[in-house]
Amino acid sequence: MAFIVSLNKYCYKNKRERGACRIKSPKLTVQRLGQPSKTKTRRRSALKEKMVAKLLELKMEMKEISEEQSSIKEGQRQVKETFEAIESECKNLRKETMIIMQQSAYTRLRLAFMFQILKARENEDFAKAAELTNALRKLIAKQNQNDHSLEPTAEAGDEQMAK
Secondary structure: OOEEEEEEEEEOOOOOOOOOEEEEEEEEEEEEOOOOOHHHHHHHHHHHHHHHHHHHHHHHHHHHHHHHHHHHHHHHHHHHHHHHHHHHHHHHHHHHHHHHHHHHHHHHHHHHHHHHHHHHHHOOOHHHHHHHHHHHHHHHHHHHHHHHHHHHHHHHHHHHHHO
16 A cells, blocks of 8 residues: 655745745655545545435426426317317307308298298289299209208218217
């Protein structure tokens, strides 16, 4: 085992004695080479333990933050899906409302024609009644054509709602 023997020196570095050293009290200290003193070892191990503890604490905090972020992302994804579903349902309801409004308008027209046909027959104006009956047939045929063109979109809306 190697030892280091040194004298305690105090060096003064001012303008006059640049680089000169003076021995204050000649004490010999013997220290093992390559091994720090016990107090230094204790301090280092205590610091190391504190650093390891702090590192573990930071890792735990980072893990918690990561979990919170992932739960927030999941919540945002669910909100987005819910919003899109509501938006789709709203669009389908608008379409259905338009179809119902059109059907209601056609129903009012048919009732008006039927009422006029009854009045014409009551007044024994059969020519006018025949004319109104023909107009009613044309209106019903037109409505049937529009209903057939609207059915595929209504079915597509029903399929989307089923999903």
